Amino acid sequence: MKTTILKIDPENPDITLIRKAAKVIKNGGLVVFPTETVYGLGANAFDTEACKKIFKAKRRPADNPLIVHVASFEQIYDVAEYIPKTAEKFMKKLMPGPFTMILKKKSIVSDVVTAGMNSVAIRFPEHPIAKLLIREAGVPIAAPSANISGRPSPTKAEHVIEDMYGKVDIIIDGGDTLYGLESTIINFTTDPPTLLRPGPLYPEQLQEIDYVYIPEIAKGLKSQERPLSPGMKYRHYAPSKKLVLVEDLSKMKEVLEKYKDLDPIVLCPKERIELYKGYKIIVVGSLENKFSIAKNLFDVLRAVDKMEGGIVVAEGFDDKGILFSVMNRLRKAASEVIR
Numbered sequence: 270m271k272t273t274i275l276k277i278d279p280e281n282p283d284i285t286l287i288r289k290a291a292k293v294i295k296n297g298g299l300v301v302f303p304t305e306t307v308y309g310l311g312a313n314a315f316d317t318e319a320c321k322k323i324f325k326a327k328r329r330p331a332d333n334p335l336i337v338h339v340a341s342f343e344q345i346y347d348v349a350e351y352i353p354k355t356a357e358k359f360m361k362k363l364m365p366g367p368f369t370m371i372l373k374k375k376s377i378v379s380d381v382v383t384a385g386m387n388s389v390a391i392r393f394p395e396h397p398i399a400k401l402l403i404r405e406a407g408v409p410i411a412a413p414s415a416n417i418s419g420r421p422s423p424t425k426a427e428h429v430i431e432d433m434y435g436k437v438d439i440i441i442d443g444g445d446t447l448y449g450l451e452s453t454i455i456n457f458t459t460d461p462p463t464l465l466r467p468g469p470l471y472p473e474q475l476q477e478i479d480y481v482y483i484p485e486i487a488k489g490l491k492s493q494e495r496p497l498s499p500g501m502k503y504r505h506y507a508p509s510k511k512l513v514l515v516e517d518l519s520k521m522k523e524v525l526e527k528y529k530d531l532d533p534i535v536l537c538p539k540e541r542i543e544l545y546k547g548y549k550i551i552v553v554g555s556l557e558n559k560f561s562i563a564k565n566l567f568d569v570l571r572a573v574d575k576m577e578g579g580i581v582v583a584e585g586f587d588d589k590g591i592l593f594s595v596m597n598r599l600r601k602a603a604s605e606v607i608r
């Protein structure tokens with residue numbers, strides 16, 4: 270397939286280019302677009318055949334549902350059967366933004382989008398390009414993260430080009446995404462609401478709005494528990510290299526020694542590189558600005574595959590604030606967790 274790359278400045282978006290992409294959506298095509306979390310792979314949410322193409326392009330299992338993106342509160346009512354009072358409270362505080370609500374779906378939403386579930390995931394992004402694209406398309410846009418299934422989500426145009434060039438009609442290059450982690454997902458079809466995926470909005474912030482149940486599984490630990498969200502059972506965000514996550518930092522040296530024949534790459538924040546003299550190192554942000562760790566994480570998980578070295582040994586963080594969400598992704602990316 271021929272892929273057209275459209276470079277659009279998010280601060281001053283060229284509406285002619287946005288309309289060109291919106292037309293492709295209306296005609297049943299695929300458009301990759303930036304949001305403030307990660308890049309999305311979009312199609313008209315009301316066009317079942319177009320949505321099937323999403324699963325094919327990213328090799329996503331059909332039982333893993335998509336998020337429906339809207340550009341107004343009115344559009345939420347087009348796809349959701351009913352909005353409970355608590356959901357409305359979160360919606361008014363957090364939308365538009367890096368937040369997704371699971372609500373009971375209207376029958377107009379196809380089973381392909383929801384993977385046969387009677388609920389639908391809804392997000393109202395804040396990114397100017399995403400908002401304009403949805404508005405100009407005139408329909409909600411179904412979009413998962415624009416990576417090949419299992420790979421780290423794309424936070425830069427080059428990541429999308431790597432994974433999606435030749436598989437979609439248009440890639441909008443709108444520069445790096447702001448948060449670098451996918452949206453926070455809360456399921457409002459349960460009482461109390463349940464956190465399914467932490468993201469740019471982390472537990473402490475959510476609890477200030479209203480009570481949300483935080484299951485152990487939201488930490489990203491592999492568990493025997495039945496997955497609460499279909500996406501939870503798949504391996505995620507993983508580099509091709511084996512990644513060992515060391516949560517007890519006092520064990521770093523021991524783990525590095527154990528894997529020394531594999532020529533390990535140490536993944537750690539800027540402040541700690543001195544400790545690993547003589548090793549290959551990749552820096553993931555700074556402890557002084559914890560959001561930089563979230564923002565760089567997926568880029569770093571892609572970059573290690575291009576480095577020499579046979580295994581990644583990553584430092585863990587405390588499950589606090591935004592690092593709670595970072596740890597969720599790291600644990601899912603890890604093939605071994607040392608606690």
Ligand code: TXA
Pocket residue numbers: 304306307308309310333334335336369371383386388389390392412413414415450451452453454465497498499500501
């Ligand atoms: O920030 C984001 O959320 C990005 C951007 C593009 O909006 N999208 C994204 O989509 O991360 P995706 O498909 O990669 O992750 C959506 C997750 C999946 O784990 C899926 O299983 C879950 O949401 N999900 C979707 N619909 C659901 C539903 N009805 N019930 C429970 N989980 C659902």
Ligand code: MG
Pocket residue numbers: 413414422
């Ligand atoms: Mg994804």
